Amino acid sequence: MTLTQEKTLAAQVRPDFPILHQQVNGKPLVYLDNAATSQKPLVVLDALRDYYERDNANVHRGVHTLSSRATDAYEGARDKIAKFVNAASRQEIVFTRNASEAINLVAYAWGSTLKQGDEIILSVMEHHSNLIPWQMVAQRTGAVLKFVEPNANEEFNLEQYKALISNKTRLVSILHVSNTLGYINPVAEITAIAHHYGARVLVDACQSVPHMPVDVQAMDCDWLVASGHKMCGPTGVGFLYGKLDLLRSMPPFLGGGEMIADVFLDHATYADLPHKFEAGTPAIGEAIALGAAVDYLSSLGMDKIHAYEEQLTAYLFQQLQQIPELRIYGPRPTLEGKGRAALAAFTAGEVHPHDLSTILDEAGVAIRAGHHCTQPLHRYLKVQSTARASLYFYNTQAEIDVFIAALREAVDFFASIFG
Ligand SMILES: Cc1ncc(COP(=O)(O)O)c(C=O)c1O
Numbered sequence: 001m002t003l004t005q006e007k008t009l010a011a012q013v014r015p016d017f018p019i020l021h022q023q024v025n026g027k028p029l030v031y032l033d034n035a036a037t038s039q040k041p042l043v044v045l046d047a048l049r050d051y052y053e054r055d056n057a058n059v060h061r062g063v064h065t066l067s068s069r070a071t072d073a074y075e076g077a078r079d080k081i082a083k084f085v086n087a088a089s090r091q092e093i094v095f096t097r098n099a100s101e102a103i104n105l106v107a108y109a110w111g112s113t114l115k116q117g118d119e120i121i122l123s124v125m126e127h128h129s130n131l132i133p134w135q136m137v138a139q140r141t142g143a144v145l146k147f148v149e150p151n152a153n154e155e156f157n158l159e160q161y162k163a164l165i166s167n168k169t170r171l172v173s174i175l176h177v178s179n180t181l182g183y184i185n186p187v188a189e190i191t192a193i194a195h196h197y198g199a200r201v202l203v204d205a206c207q208s209v210p211h212m213p214v215d216v217q218a219m220d221c222d223w224l225v226a227s228g229h230k231m232c233g234p235t236g237v238g239f240l241y242g243k244l245d246l247l248r249s250m251p252p253f254l255g256g257g258e259m260i261a262d263v264f265l266d267h268a269t270y271a272d273l274p275h276k277f278e279a280g281t282p283a284i285g286e287a288i289a290l291g292a293a294v295d296y297l298s299s300l301g302m303d304k305i306h307a308y309e310e311q312l313t314a315y316l317f318q319q320l321q322q323i324p325e326l327r328i329y330g331p332r333p334t335l336e337g338k339g340r341a342a343l344a345a346f347t348a349g350e351v352h353p354h355d356l357s358t359i360l361d362e363a364g365v366a367i368r369a370g371h372h373c374t375q376p377l378h379r380y381l382k383v384q385s386t387a388r389a390s391l392y393f394y395n396t397q398a399e400i401d402v403f404i405a406a407l408r409e410a411v412d413f414f415a416s417i418f419g
Helices: 010-015 043-054 065-084 099-109 130-140 158-164 187-196 244-249 285-298 302-320 353-362 375-380 397-418
Strands: 092-094 119-123 144-148 171-175 200-204 224-226 237-240 260-263 269-270 326-328 343-348 367-372 386-390
Touching: 010 158, 010 200, 043 285, 043 386, 065 092, 065 119, 092 099, 099 130, 099 200, 099 224, 099 237, 130 144, 144 158, 158 187, 158 237, 171 187, 187 200, 244 260, 285 302, 302 326, 302 343, 302 397, 343 397, 353 397
Parallel strands: 119 144, 119 171, 171 200, 200 224
Antiparallel strands: 092 237, 224 237, 260 269, 326 343, 343 386, 367 386
8 A cells, every 4th residue: 555645745744844854762763652742843943943033022012123023923823723723713712831721721710600510521531631620620619520431432422422411511521532542523513412402512622633624613612722732833832712702701710911901909800802811921932833833734734634644544554453462442444544533542462551662662663652641541441551653744654664563573572571
């Protein structure tokens, strides 16, 4: 099998990523830990550097030239993100430190409206970032958490969800793509059902926004969160999308400079959206560089990125299935690589995933081992940890071959020890 889009995508973009062109432990780096964080193209590194070299000043505070340049670029990045996820208004995009902070913002500001007996539906698949904030809300308010388990195919169990939801449900907070099972949740359907019961919906899109077209209006979710560092942007910046009226109705999360209109000694009025939720000096350079990342992804085309990743997924699974000792978690993709994200979490019998990862590192291959911040899901799957290879559009078929050969060797090595 040859990947038809490879020439036009991975080959085209690899020169843009300097970090990929290095040796690790004497071998060419094969970076397959993209679900944890992605690498950054030159245009993003340049945007960060240009900002600090030319435009560094605080935003919204000065009338001098540097300050207005910084403000224009920072607000310009917001416009780009709004367009990227098809928000109806730029005011619906709030910069945060990461997705975790965006969820905490909603949990704090909107979660305080919950009361004893209100119900929140989550899934067992959730990343800790979309679990702990709601545990904290439940402890604070007396709201009750309910969980949708994976079905026999290790997909979101829609039937169980329909059975759990009721007029008591105030919130459904759900990931779009599982960072462990690779499953792509039917979020538009989940949202439509939630809205039928008058519940709000938060979508954790950390693993979808970097990899496929995401349209918040088509999805009709109430909030959506993502992290910049997983989508070719820098660390330290992420965003919250929220429907305008809903964001307007929410009190501020953090207090300080930038988020105010008028301040008196004993009270204050707050700035309009989105600044009401951006207290203090934001990560200006990082937000601008995230705007550059969005430009970069858009110039490649999210449809193209997704289609290429489907081809990589098909090839990855074809190859992994050649190693019978592996247990791969989550649903199988179709032969065309459809139906799941470009990542695979797996175990190899009794071999500890950390040992696998260490041996692969010696071959220059970076994969992740651990619970991937989904401990409850791992507990549900009756496994302590898994190894995970996760791809992005700059990965190639040849890199998958290197990974598979190193994995095969590692599995054989442990089989020779354990017998
Ligand atoms: C599905 C999912 N949600 C949330 C997060 C949290 O992202 P961050 O640590 O950038 O806030 C991650 C990161 O791994 C993730 O994969």
